[in-house]
Amino acid sequence: MSHLPVLIPVTLLFSAFIILLGGFLKRDLAFMIALIGGSLSFVFSALGLWAVISGGGLRYHLGGWVPPVGIEYALDALSAFMSTVVTLVGTLVLLYSRRSILQEVPERFVPMYALAMLLLAGLTGIIVTADLFNLFVFLEIASLSAYALMAVGDERAPVASFRYLILGSIAGSFYVLGVGFLYFSTGSLNMADVAQRLPNLYGSRAIVAAATLIFIALGLKMALFPLHLWLPDAYSYAPSAVTGLIAPIMTKVAAYAVIRMFLTVFQPHYLLDVLPLMPVIGWFAAAGIFYGSIMAIAQTDFRRMLAYSSISQIAYIGLGIGLANPMGLIGALLHILNHAFMKACLFLVAGNIRFRTGQWEVSRLAGLGRKMPWTMAAFTVSALSMIGIPPAAGFFSKWYLLLGSVDAGNWIFVATILLSSLLTAVYFFRVLEQVYMRHSQEETVPVNAADPPASMLFPTVLLGAGVLVLGLSNNLIVSSILDVVVMSLK
Amino acid sequence: MRGSLENVVVEGVSRFLVPFIQIFALYVITHGHYGPGGGFQGGVILAASIMLLRLSLGEEYEHRRFSPTLATVVAAVGILIYAVAGLLPLAWGGNFLDYAYLPIPGLSAAELRYHGILIVETGVGLVVWGTLVILFDHLMGSEP
Amino acid sequence: MDSLIVDYNYLMTASLLVIGLYGMVGKRNLLKKVIGLNIFQTAIFLFFIQGATKPGATVPVWDVRISGEAAGYINPLPHVLILTAIVVSVATTGVALALLMTIYRRYRTLEEGTLLERMKQSP
Numbered sequence: 018m019s020h021l022p023v024l025i026p027v028t029l030l031f032s033a034f035i036i037l038l039g040g041f042l043k044r045d046l047a048f049m050i051a052l053i054g055g056s057l058s059f060v061f062s063a064l065g066l067w068a069v070i071s072g073g074g075l076r077y078h079l080g081g082w083v084p085p086v087g088i089e090y091a092l093d094a095l096s097a098f099m100s101t102v103v104t105l106v107g108t109l110v111l112l113y114s115r116r117s118i119l120q121e122v123p124e125r126f127v128p129m130y131a132l133a134m135l136l137l138a139g140l141t142g143i144i145v146t147a148d149l150f151n152l153f154v155f156l157e158i159a160s161l162s163a164y165a166l167m168a169v170g171d172e173r174a175p176v177a178s179f180r181y182l183i184l185g186s187i188a189g190s191f192y193v194l195g196v197g198f199l200y201f202s203t204g205s206l207n208m209a210d211v212a213q214r215l216p217n218l219y220g221s222r223a224i225v226a227a228a229t230l231i232f233i234a235l236g237l238k239m240a241l242f243p244l245h246l247w248l249p250d251a252y253s254y255a256p257s258a259v260t261g262l263i264a265p266i267m268t269k270v271a272a273y274a275v276i277r278m279f280l281t282v283f284q285p286h287y288l289l290d291v292l293p294l295m296p297v298i299g300w301f302a303a304a305g306i307f308y309g310s311i312m313a314i315a316q317t318d319f320r321r322m323l324a325y326s327s328i329s330q331i332a333y334i335g336l337g338i339g340l341a342n343p344m345g346l347i348g349a350l351l352h353i354l355n356h357a358f359m360k361a362c363l364f365l366v367a368g369n370i371r372f373r374t375g376q377w378e379v380s381r382l383a384g385l386g387r388k389m390p391w392t393m394a395a396f397t398v399s400a401l402s403m404i405g406i407p408p409a410a411g412f413f414s415k416w417y418l419l420l421g422s423v424d425a426g427n428w429i430f431v432a433t434i435l436l437s438s439l440l441t442a443v444y445f446f447r448v449l450e451q452v453y454m455r456h457s458q459e460e461t462v463p464v465n466a467a468d469p470p471a472s473m474l475f476p477t478v479l480l481g482a483g484v485l486v487l488g489l490s491n492n493l494i495v496s497s498i499l500d501v502v503v504m505s506l507k
Numbered sequence: 508m509r510g511s512l513e514n515v516v517v518e519g520v521s522r523f524l525v526p527f528i529q530i531f532a533l534y535v536i537t538h539g540h541y542g543p544g545g546g547f548q549g550g551v552i553l554a555a556s557i558m559l560l561r562l563s564l565g566e567e568y569e570h571r572r573f574s575p576t577l578a579t580v581v582a583a584v585g586i587l588i589y590a591v592a593g594l595l596p597l598a599w600g601g602n603f604l605d606y607a608y609l610p611i612p613g614l615s616a617a618e619l620r621y622h623g624i625l626i627v628e629t630g631v632g633l634v635v636w637g638t639l640v641i642l643f644d645h646l647m648g649s650e651p
Numbered sequence: 652m653d654s655l656i657v658d659y660n661y662l663m664t665a666s667l668l669v670i671g672l673y674g675m676v677g678k679r680n681l682l683k684k685v686i687g688l689n690i691f692q693t694a695i696f697l698f699f700i701q702g703a704t705k706p707g708a709t710v711p712v713w714d715v716r717i718s719g720e721a722a723g724y725i726n727p728l729p730h731v732l733i734l735t736a737i738v739v740s741v742a743t744t745g746v747a748l749a750l751l752m753t754i755y756r757r758y759r760t761l762e763e764g765t766l767l768e769r770m771k772q773s774p
Contacts, residue, residue: 023603027594034586035577081605150732156737164746168753173770175753182750183675186688190695193736197695200729201702242728541712547738635738642745646752 020063021146022077024089025100026155028058029138033131038126048115051130055108058141062100068115069097070497071140076147085210086146089439092146094501095280098272099353100144106357106480107137109267110365113476114258116469117368122169122426129166133262136162140270149196149206149282152274153189156238159270160185163263167255167493177250184247188237195230198223208282215283219291226282228292235278238271241298241335242305245328249312252324253365257368264327265361269353272334276349279338280502289341299339303433304330310440319377320367322444323360326403329437330356336430337418343503345421350499354412355402355487359411362399362480366392369477379448383455389468393452395481400445402484405438417495521563528556536632537625546628550635557640561647575644582637588630592623660701667694679763681754685747692740696733703729 032054040047068075073290074093078084092100111133118126139159146152168178200206202223203214218224237244248268252260279288279295288294310328316322330352337349369392370385371377385391402409415434423431469472487494532552539545560567593604601608606623607616614622671694674687703726709717710725717723755761758769 020597020603027590027603031590031594034583034590038583041576041579078602079604081602081607150735154735154739157743161739161742161746164750168750172757172773175750175757176766179681179747179750182743182747183684183688187672187675187691189739190692194695194698197699197702197729206728274689505755545734547734642749646748 018064018068019075019077021061021068022075022092023079025058025061025065025104025145026138026142026460028061029054029134029141032057033134033138036127036131040131044126047127047130051111051134052108053105054134055111058137059101059104059108060483062097062104062141065092066097066101066498068092069094085205085207088151089147089207089209090145092145094498095273095276095350096144098350098498098502099270100141102354102357102423103140103144103270104137106265106361107133107140107262109476109480110258110261110361113261113365113368113473116473117258117372121258121374125169129169129259132162132166135159136166136262136267140266143270143274147208149199149208149211150193153192153196156192156274157189159267160189160238163267166259166263167251170255170259172254173250174254177247177254181247181251184244188234190234190239191230192234195227195234196226198230202227206435208277208390211376212282212284215287219287225292228288228294231278232275232294232298235271235275236298236335237506239268239275239335240271240328240331242301242328242332245305245309245331249324249329251319252327253318253321257364257371261361261364261368264324264364265357268327269330269334269357272331272338272349275338276346279341285341295339297339297343298335299427299430301340302332302335302339303430304337305329306433306437307440308332310437310444314440314444316444317379319370319379319382319448320364322369322379322448323363326441326444327360327442330360330403333415333418333434335423336434340418340421340425340427340430342421342424344417344424346503347495347499348414348419348421350502351417351491351495352411354494355410355414355484358480358483358487359399359402361486362395362477363403365473365477365480366396366399369473371472373467373468374434379451381452382448384452386453389480391468392473395477396452397449397482398484402488404442404445406486408488410484410491413488413491517563521559525556525560528559529553532556532632536628539628540621540624546631547635549628550632551639553632553636554639554643557636558643561643573640575641578637578640578644580637581640582634585630585633585635585637588633589627592626592630661698664694664698664701667679667691667697670694681751681761681763685744685751688747688760689740689744692736692743696736699729699733699736 032050036050039050047410065075069092074091077090079088079090079094081087111130114133118129123128136159139155139157139162142155143152146155164178164182167181168175185190196206199211202218202221203211205211215224218395233244240248252264255263262494275298278338279285289296306329309325309327309332313322313325313329314490317323334349334356337345337352339349340346367377369389370382373389374381398409402411405412405415407413415438419431419434422428422434529552532549534542534549535552536546536549537544539548557569557573560573588646592606594611595610596605596608597603599608599610606620609619609623611619611622667690671687671689671691674690675684676687676688678684705725706723708723708725711727714723751761754766758766760766760769
């Protein structure tokens with residue numbers, strides 16, 4: 018039980034290499050091992066969450082060395098919450114991915130599952146670690162797996178992946194540089210230890226440089242406007258299952274890292290009063306919300322539209338972080354949870370459409386509401402949630418963000434959130450109209466368009482239902498988990 | 508750059524040098540405690556020896572002796588050594604990668620940590636060796 | 652002028668950083684971008700190693716003449732961090748080169764302008 022913090026990433030690492038060995042023998046073995054590894058990690062995360070809610074946090078010393086000399090892993094409310102979300106969504110998308118990958122890129126079946134396990138291992142490692150350099154190592158593990166996974170796609174995928182590689186490696190290097198500044202100023206790499214030593218150094222310019230570099234690096238990984246340029250191409254050209262895996266969780270884990278830096282390492286007092294970085298993030302996020310929504314309206318390709326919508330939704334999370342008051346941060350965390358479910362469901366719906374009809378153009382989606390009823394039902398629920406209509410989950414996270422903006426007296430943010438919900442409605446209702454109101458034209462939609470097989474349909478519908486469940490139970494989530502997280506801000 | 512160079516001098520010198528390169532690589536792996544070295548560096552030198560053979564003797568000949576499949580297996584074995592050395596202490600009461608709890612009889616805790624590091628470094632060396640050979644094969648063996 | 656001579660190592664780091672960034676942004680060939688990335692990462696390693704040295708200290712291997720005094724040995728932790736970062740850099744370069752091979756096989760070019768043109772032509 019006390020080994021939970023380390024078991025969460027190590028299970029996934031171990032299964033990655035067993036997949037490589039076992040996949041040589043029998044190809045379907047790779048899928049089985051991936052599912053088992055993902056489910057085990059989810060069970061461990063859920064156990065960790067239960068342990069955190071009932072007791073206190075779990076701190077784990079790697080190798081028996083006591084911090085600050087050794088590397089430390091910590092499961093507190095924030096990391097247990099994120100870990101559960103990431104492993105749950107990841108395992109569901111892994112379940113979905115088998116038929117999709119068999120149809121799109123069958124010759125790379127075994128390596129893709131090994132890479133997916135490495136990706137999840139890197140992401141969960143970022144979540145549980147309490148050491149600054151260990152975060153960089155896991156960040157690079159996850160990023161390299163993502164570059165490789167995204168490059169296996171249609172024609173333009175390698176170029177999009179290469180652009181993401183260059184930008185992502187710059188981000189990783191900036192992060193290392195920032196950690197170097199922090200280490201040479203404070204003498205420690207442990208997050209809690211650095212937080213203790215920072216208040217003596219508030220006047221130092223090295224700390225300013227460190228904070229700026231670290232936040233720029235994590236902002237690029239998070240695709241916060243204006244550092245989002247890699248996202249639309251990368252999400253549009255990757256295979257459907259890969260986008261379904263990466264889009265809901267990878268940027269959210271980077272947002273988690275930003276929150277961790279904000280709450281634990283550089284305490285809120287520093288980032289609000291001494292070096293006002295949070296308001297800057299807030300204003301860039303507001304611009305990003307508009308940019309994402311407006312660009313999404315202009316798209317004709319369904320997945321590119323979803324990618325720009327992702328930029329806008331991540332900017333909501335950035336807005337919540339930038340507000341830096343308890344309501345805003347609760348809104349950001351709740352939106353991380355909701356958006357993971359909503360975007361996973363939406364990208365899985367796009368994958369279903371591709372599986373049955375072979376294309377993604379919005380203009381050619383006419384009449385699918387009758388032919389693929391369950392898929393489109395899940396799509397409708399997620400679309401309503403993205404717009405922010407109760408009782409779907411999206412309404413509640415936007416409500417908390419609105420409360421946070423009102424608390425901060427920032428009426429421009431309030432207007433931004435409301436206006437962008439209208440813009441979101443524009444581009445989602447356009448698709449809903451195509452799907453439900455038009456009759457299918459036989460020359461554009463194949464006759465055999467129907468709901469996809471069960472292994473693909475079940476995760477889609479489960480995620481869609483989960484969006485509703487999350488919306489109805491949001492009070493429970495906020496009171497039991499998220500309030501604990503923002504305790505240090507009150 | 509494909510095919511063998513068919514030059515007696517190059518082939519002879521490469522064949523002669525490779526065992527020394529590999530022994531030097533083993534020395535680098537095991538002396539990571541005391542001097543520059545360690546798992547990664549030794550693994551790179553081992554991979555360099557294989558690359559020298561591939562470049563000088565030609566790929567068709569070398570693939571029979573150290574095939575890409577063998578490289579994958581070597582890499583996976585290295586990772587398994589690392590993972591087992593990390594996970595065994597969990598069953599014996601220590602934390603992950605806490606070598607003092609490795610079940611080797613007759614050694615004190617400090618000596619166990621010392622040998623544990625060596626085991627892990629060997630695993631890392633194997634992984635790096637296998638991975639770099641796979642990388643080299645992929646980059647050099649594909650058709651233009 | 653005095654600080655230029657005393658801090659020449661940090662100037663070296665800064666100029667390598669800028670050269671690497673210029674390579675990644677200003678050069679049109681994709682392979683040159685990868686080389687720029689490598690130079691950029693090397694500059695960061697150089698920065699870490701410089702921070703680890705102490706005046707008059709020796710390698711961190713037990714020496715009976717210095718025995719327990721920490722000021723006699725250089726700081727080994729940044730060296731260990733850089734070993735890890737070098738491995739990450741090697742892996743990144745490996746992935747980048749594999750991506751470049753795939754791009755070359757599909758589009759027959761590595762120049763950015765020609766590549767964008769050919770991407771627009773194909774569906």
